[in-house]
Amino acid sequence: MKTGDSEWLTDLKNYAGPPLKFMEICGTHTAAIERSGIRGIVSNNIKLVSGPGCPVCVTVTAYLDRLIELTADQKNVIVSFGDLLRVPGSMGSLSAAKADGADVRMVYSPFDILPLARAERERQFIFAAVGFETTAPLYALLIKNLIDEGMDNVKLLTSLKTMPEVSVRISSMESGIDGYLAPGHVCAVAGYSIFEPVAARFSVPFVVSGFSPQQILISLSALLKLKGQGVVKNFYPSAVTAFGNTKAREMLEYYFEKGDASWRGLGRIENSGLYLKEEFTAFDAGSRYLTEDREPEGCCCSSVITGEADPASCPLFGSACTPGQPVGACMVSQEGACFNRFR
Numbered sequence: 643m644k645t646g647d648s649e650w651l652t653d654l655k656n657y658a659g660p661p662l663k664f665m666e667i668c669g670t671h672t673a674a675i676e677r678s679g680i681r682g683i684v685s686n687n688i689k690l691v692s693g694p695g696c697p698v699c700v701t702v703t704a705y706l707d708r709l710i711e712l713t714a715d716q717k718n719v720i721v722s723f724g725d726l727l728r729v730p731g732s733m734g735s736l737s738a739a740k741a742d743g744a745d746v747r748m749v750y751s752p753f754d755i756l757p758l759a760r761a762e763r764e765r766q767f768i769f770a771a772v773g774f775e776t777t778a779p780l781y782a783l784l785i786k787n788l789i790d791e792g793m794d795n796v797k798l799l800t801s802l803k804t805m806p807e808v809s810v811r812i813s814s815m816e817s818g819i820d821g822y823l824a825p826g827h828v829c830a831v832a833g834y835s836i837f838e839p840v841a842a843r844f845s846v847p848f849v850v851s852g853f854s855p856q857q858i859l860i861s862l863s864a865l866l867k868l869k870g871q872g873v874v875k876n877f878y879p880s881a882v883t884a885f886g887n888t889k890a891r892e893m894l895e896y897y898f899e900k901g902d903a904s905w906r907g908l909g910r911i912e913n914s915g916l917y918l919k920e921e922f923t924a925f926d927a928g929s930r931y932l933t934e935d936r937e938p939e940g941c942c943c944s945s946v947i948t949g950e951a952d953p954a955s956c957p958l959f960g961s962a963c964t965p966g967q968p969v970g971a972c973m974v975s976q977e978g979a980c981f982n983r984f985r
Contacts, residue, residue, distance in 0.1 A: 650863035668825035669977020706731030821865035833886030907944025
């Protein structure tokens with residue numbers, strides 16, 4: 643990576659003040675930071691930690707167990723993105739269920755479920771809808787398409803969560819976070835203004851960042867200058883505005899409503915989930931009240947997600963828990979902190 647002698651890079655390399663902790667709350671940022679070696683560039687007095695920015699990683703075991711329960715009915719077809727298939731629940735994984743004969747199918751887009759469901763109208767197709775504000779509007783559009791086509795053999799099991807509320811929870815903990823790299827993809831949809839109340843309440847800066855190494859380093863340098871200030875700065879203006887994508891937000895608000903949601907390692911967080919409104923519950927496969935989370939023995943995912951533990955400090959890391967044989971969710975997803983540290 644070509645870094646040059648820019649002022650922002652010099653500031654990060656030579657910082658000798660009190661120890662600072664910056665948290666990125668975006669899985670794509672986590673992957674970019676590990677891949678580019680940014681941790682080795684900044685001062686030892688600046689600690690970079692990963693937060694709850696990987697949607698697969700923050701999904702509780704009750705959700706995974708519900709998907710596996712649904713596979714018991716041979717009429718059901720579970721449809722999911724690839725990462726979620728290998729995440730262990732308390733009853734195993736979807737991959738294991740598929741190996742045992744369950745009908746579990748991997749897709750690359752929520753809309754891939756439509757031709758599958760059209761071809762087998764006698765089957766019930768259930769999409770594992772996991773994500774944040776970034777992907778939630780896609781599920782709203784999927785529901786619209788189902789209604790327009792009169793299709794009644796598709797349901798969603800949702801684990802859709804929103805970022806401002808979990809930022810409040812992290813900031814309320816004794817986590818010592820001095821600044822946040824705000825998630826660029828989330829802000830592109832929801833707008834960076836969603837973080838302004840959090841920043842003001844806790845006097846902690848949020849900087850919206852792009853995803854190249856240079857963009858991340860410039861954003862970290864901005865956090866260095868803004869420490870102690872409750873402000874939000876947008877360093878990704880090519881994709882992000884104060885209020886985001888108006889059409890996507892309107893679509894989301896038409897089909898979904900806010901509600902309490904459980905996060906791995908963080909428990910129940912008020913109004914941090916998105917659920918289909920009452921008039922659309924015919925498309926829901928039982929998403930509410932999936933609260934239980936049973937972490938595998940020895941797994942440190944809950945501490946990694948909250949920035950309390952470094953992935954490499956987990957006793958299972960790299961030995962009992964690897965991408966080929968994951969114990970915890972953070973080692974499965976390509977946005978997971980443990981997966982990226984191992985890689």
